[in-house]
Amino acid sequence: MRPFRFASLIRLRTTSPITLKPFATMASAQSGHAQKRQHGSAQGGKWKPKKTKREKNIAEGSSEDILRLDIQALLKSRPTIEDPEPLPEQGTQVDIEILELSSTGDALGMIAGSNQVYVTQFAVPGDTARVKVYRHLQEESRTIADFISITKPSPLRDDTRIQCKYFGKCGGCQFQMLDYSEQLKLKKRVLEKAYANFSNLPAELVPTIGDTIGSPLQYNYRTKLTPHFDGPPGMFRGRGKKSKAHFDSCPDIGFMLKGTRRVMDIEECPIGTEAVNLGMNRERARMKEEYKNYTKGATILLRENTQRLPRDSADIPETLPPYTTKADNETTVDIKSCITDPKGTSIEHIDSYVFTNPANSFFQNNNSILPKFTAFIREHIVPPAHQGEIKYLIDAYSGSGLFTITLSSVFQHSTGIDIAADSIACARKNAELNGLNDERCSFIAADAGELFKSVTYNNDETVVVLDPPRKGCDADFLGQLQRFGPKRVLYVSCNVHTQARDVGVLVRGEGDGWRYEIESLRGFDFFPQTGHVEGVAILNRVEQ
Structure with a gap:
């Protein structure tokens, strides 16, 4: 798993029903900094960083692809040095001028007199950063370098904005030194x-991208965290054989130290909600008493749960239970707690809608932006020119029913489709909780190869919403979608690179079926202080 970076998946998925699951450290593919540092030649070499768990099924649009293209673009924008200076040796500290930020969140810098791009972190354009050379990849004109300090700050940088004492060590956030408006421009x-890089479309077919819509909360927004701890020293001995090693003291609990495979101890995370951080305090206290019971590392689930009550309710406690918090709304009161049992059920509220999910499932982890986000989707799903013509919604990858339910008022009928039967069962429960019966919306657990087989809607009167996982849609699904040919497609993604790849397929009209054109593209900042952005693409069918 990458070192505490975030992904936004509204789709429901199930996981193993245990409170603490074994944690296997995986290195970041983002720039190779999470690879275990090894001694050896710093020059050349056929070395590639290991892909993250989330990226191993992404054919293109991975962090390595993104970083490589950003490096190539930077080099093309700079004059080539005919007789460059020799590269510094491994372990050397050098000062580099930061020229660009990669879409991975990495900082790209160069040294005067060199054609080599240095890849580091926690720096922004205009900074002069002191870094330690780790490895030169000369065939790629890339050097991996560990961030040490800023020797000359950029005008964009203001370190008084940083609200986390672990910033610059933990790999979770990259942009806390930046003004929020600047973060939105970057996204x-x-x-x-x-x-430009992944759609394979001429520029004239890609509309001007709208300004990124910001999150109401830039800190204390994240409703789910999964800190972890490594196994005890001596856990593995011999040829991978497990020992019965035990902890001599409570292990460090937190997230990955950037550039290593080691967990750093983190007492609280300022992008987590107050309830989640209270849950972290509780779990850390528990581990201090129970660490001797563990013989291997584990991941701890922290998931916010909200009990919403009327302001005049007699159930509002005069004294809050331990590790809970209260939020006053205009007509209601929210009592927030933290669930750590994956078998538990978490409750989320979006405006007047309520959603329940298995606590360890994937649901959008920034609740503060969801009212603004779902309102935008509701407003743009059917444009004024098509009102009355488009009557039906298909929510592909429907998960626990977020879009099917929040868009139900726009359509005569809506259908959520997912290949996971447990997701469909959860979505049906959520529809019932929101007062929606089968006459308004229904859910189908469909076979992956026949997702539209059970849908009887007229394609001329239908919109399809897509919200796939980070790897995007596979070719088989895109072929099914094109053959069905809905009037409009609204594609939501936490990986805008695989989204661009898929949208390109629909616009080019590859294979059988219909072709589409892009109406609009816009980003939503579900992940403040990080380099990630949620993309929304709206497409119209090209009439033949």
Whole structure:
């Protein structure tokens, strides 16, 4: 798993029903900094960083692809040095001028007199950063370098904005030193580059990308965290054989130290909600008492749960239970707690809608932006020119029913489709909780190869919403979608690079079926302080 970076998946998925699951450290593919540092030649070499668990099924649009293209673009924008200076030896500290930010969140810098791009972190354009050379990849004109300090700050940098004492060590956030408006500009640029690099479309077919819509909360927004701890020293001996090693003291609990495979101890995370951080405090206290019971590392689930009550309810406690918090709304009161049992059920509220999910499932982890986000989708799903013509919604990858339910008022009928039967069962329960019966919406657990087989809607009167996982849609699904040919497609993605790839397929009209054109593209900042952005693409069918 990458070192505490975030992905936004509204789709429901199931996981193993245990409170603490074994944690296997995986290195970041983002720039190779999470690879275990090894001694050896710093020059050349056929070395490639290991792909993250989330990326191993992504054919293109991985962090390595993104970083490589950003490096190539930077080199093309610079004059080539005919007789460059020799590269510094491994372990040397050098000062580099930061020229660009990659869409991975990495900082790209160069040294005067060199054609080599240095890849580091926690720096922004205009900074002069002191870094330690780790490895030169000369065939790629890339050097991996560990961040040490800023020797000359950029005008964009203001370190008083940083609210986390672990920033610069933990790999979770990259942009806490930046003004939030600047973060939003960077994320718009990420979307622009994604479509330029991965859609395989001429520029005239890609509309001007709208400004990124910001999150109401830039800190304390994340409703799910999964800190972890490594196994005890001596856990593995011999040829991978497990020992019965035990902890001599409570292990460090937190997230990955950037550039290593080691967990750093983190007491609280300022992007987590108050309830989640209270849950972290509780779990850390528990581990201090129970660490001797563990013989291997584990991941701890922290998931916010909200009990919403009327302001005049007699059930509102005068004194809050331990590790809970209260939020006053206009007509209601929210009592927030933290669930750590994956078998438990978490409750989320979006405006007047309520959603329940298995606590360890994937649901959008920034609740503060969801009202704004779902309102935008509701407003743009059917444009004024098509009102009355488009009557039906198909929510592909429907998960626990977020879009099927929040868009139900727009359509005569809606259908959520997912290949996971447990997701469909959860979605049906959520529809019932929101007062929606089968006459308004239904859910189908469909075979992956026949997702539209059970749908009887007229394609001329139908919109399809897509919200796939980070790897995007596979070719078989895109072929099914094109053959069905809905009037409009709205594609939501936490990986705008695989989204661009898939949208390109629909616009080019490859294979059988219908072709589409892009109406609009816009980003939503579900992940403040990080380099990630959620993309929304709206497409119209090209009439033949």
